[in-house]
Amino acid sequence: MSDSASTLDRFSCPVPLAPKSQIVLGHGSGGKLSAELIRDVFLPAFANPVLGRLEDQATLEIGNSRIAFTTDSFVVNPLFFPGGDIGSLAVHGTVNDLAMGGAKPLFLSAAFILEEGLPAETLSRVVQSMSRAAHAAGVQIVTGDTKVVERGKGDGMFINTTGIGLVPGVLNLSAANARPGDCVILSGFIGDHGIAIMAQREGLEFEVTLESDSAALHTLVDAMIEVTPEIRCLRDPTRGGVSSSLNEIAAQSGVSIQVRESDIPIRDEVRGACEMLGLDPLYVANEGKLLAIVPPRHAAAVVDAMRRHPLGAGAGIIGTVSEGRAGLVTMKTAFGTTRIIDMLAGDQLPRIC
Secondary structure (H helix, E strand, O other), rough: OOHHHHHHHHHOOOOOOOOOOOOOOOHHOOOOHHHHHHHHHHHHHOOOOHHOOOOEEEEEEEEEEEEEEEEEEOOOOOOOOEEEEEEHHHHHHHHHHHHOOOOEEEEEEEEEEEEEOOHHHHHHHHHHHHHHHHHHHHHHHEEEEEEOOOOOOOOEEEEEEEEEOOOOOOOOOOOOOOOOEEEEEEOOOOOHHHHHHHHHHHOOOOOOOOOOOOOOOOHHHHHHHHHHHOOEEOOOOOOHHHHHHHHHHHEEEEEEEEEEEEHHHOOOHHHHHHHHHHOHHHOOOOOOOOOOEEEEHHHHHHHHHHHHHHHHHHEEEEEEEEEEOOOEEEEEEOOOOOEEOOOOOOOOOOOOO
């Protein structure tokens, strides 16, 4: 091990060890415990080359077509929140997983697990919200399922969705594609979704109502790809936030990533709420933002195209990729110091998607 690597390790803070004999909330955080669960339990059991790529979607070649295929489950609490609800979130989250592979989303499934005693009006509101979100995104919900569990066993409603889309043959987006010299692009303000959920859940009040950024990002991705199909990687920083997404990219590509705190946009209300709650905005979930790794010769043009789109108005370059220590993500702070941005160790905000 190099001297620099040894020095960095000495300054890495230890984290509490999770119990190995049971599942804890942190296993659903999108951070270290989630990665361990995938590595130790799911990958050995289901091992195959497609799953092993660990993308937000599986890209499958069927005949002359490339199909993107993804699935997701939504357990958000509360069911309704400023800027959305579990229904619209389910559509947006699934569409975005397809879009991060460059796919044109086409079809969704929707499976509902309902708790006995759930008001019929609540279910109707959620279903109508899903319908509007799907129509706006240009996708159809073509199949589904419904199960009901006993009172007290389901916390109202859980939704599982599956999405299918078509991937243009010229695209090759992957978290393993980042190269030294590439630019890291962020589409806008971070932390809105997670803090909006927390504020609603805990009854926190701010001068300005915080709203989730939940949105379908496929049209923003289309605008970026029109500039160049040479974009290396796209990720939507949901569970685990910007930090986990950057760490996944750095690890899978075998590179180091450096970001600048001054270039990461955070609303004053979100920053204030995070300070009050002892949270780091880099770990807070987003549902309408994306990260892109782009070759430097195309970065400025991609950012310009993003800023012309309503969902990318706050886009900017926030960092760069370098050789460095493989898997290391660091941030240049506003004070001129450098700190390591590690993956989320526990679960700051459970039940946010």
